[in-house]
Amino acid sequence: MAGFFVGKEVKMKNYDWKYNFEKTKSKEHNKEQKAGGFTCSHCKQFIFINDFMGTSHRNHCNYCLWSKHVDLYKPGDRKATCYAGMKPIGLTFKNEGHDKYGKSRQGELKIVHWCVSDMSISTNRIAADDDITEIFDILNKSTSITEQIINKLHEEDIQLLNNSDRTNIRIQLLGK
Numbered sequence: 001m002a003g004f005f006v007g008k009e010v011k012m013k014n015y016d017w018k019y020n021f022e023k024t025k026s027k028e029h030n031k032e033q034k035a036g037g038f039t040c041s042h043c044k045q046f047i048f049i050n051d052f053m054g055t056s057h058r059n060h061c062n063y064c065l066w067s068k069h070v071d072l073y074k075p076g077d078r079k080a081t082c083y084a085g086m087k088p089i090g091l092t093f094k095n096e097g098h099d100k101y102g103k104s105r106q107g108e109l110k111i112v113h114w115c116v117s118d119m120s121i122s123t124n125r126i127a128a129d130d131d132i133t134e135i136f137d138i139l140n141k142s143t144s145i146t147e148q149i150i151n152k153l154h155e156e157d158i159q160l161l162n163n164s165d166r167t168n169i170r171i172q173l174l175g176k
């Protein structure tokens with residue numbers, strides 16, 4: 001009988017823990033939804049979350065393309081507690097493996113973000129309303145990243161795009 005109650009108690013505790021966890025996790029997300037967007041931590045523009053951007057997890061500003069460190073494991077999880085600005089430091093193509101000739105397949109274009117506080121790196125989908133001039137600006141500036149960032153990218157197996165990828169980038173963004 002005692003064993004039964006112990007089991008029940010444990011079950012209840014697990015339930016409470018999960019409930020509180022879900023509650024904390026969604027707080028930041030709910031706040032954004034309620035406001036219809038968020039204020040960019042870098043350029044201070046108000047960023048609307050809408051259907052036009054083509055992704056449900058808007059995580060960067062469509063003007064300056066800076067992001068905020070709110071996601072921990074995957075885009076949209078809002079599990080990070082850092083909240084520092086994440087600087088766009090380069091572009092990359094999503095790794096889609098290799099074709100049968102061993103040539104790497106080109107996936108979708110992504111922005112590489114670097115947290116200015118804890119040096120985390122994340123790659124993020126481009127949204128339909130992202131500023132294209134800024135995207136090319138990231139490409140131009142990505143040649144001057146620090147040794148520290150280069151090493152970190154290497155560790156995470158992220159290949160930055162360079163000038164020779166310009167045509168492919170333009171095709172992905174503009175279709176020509």
Ligand SMILES: [Zn+2]
Nearest residue numbers: 040043061064
């Ligand atoms: Zn901004």
Ligand SMILES: [Zn+2]
Nearest residue numbers: 069082115118
């Ligand atoms: Zn961070």
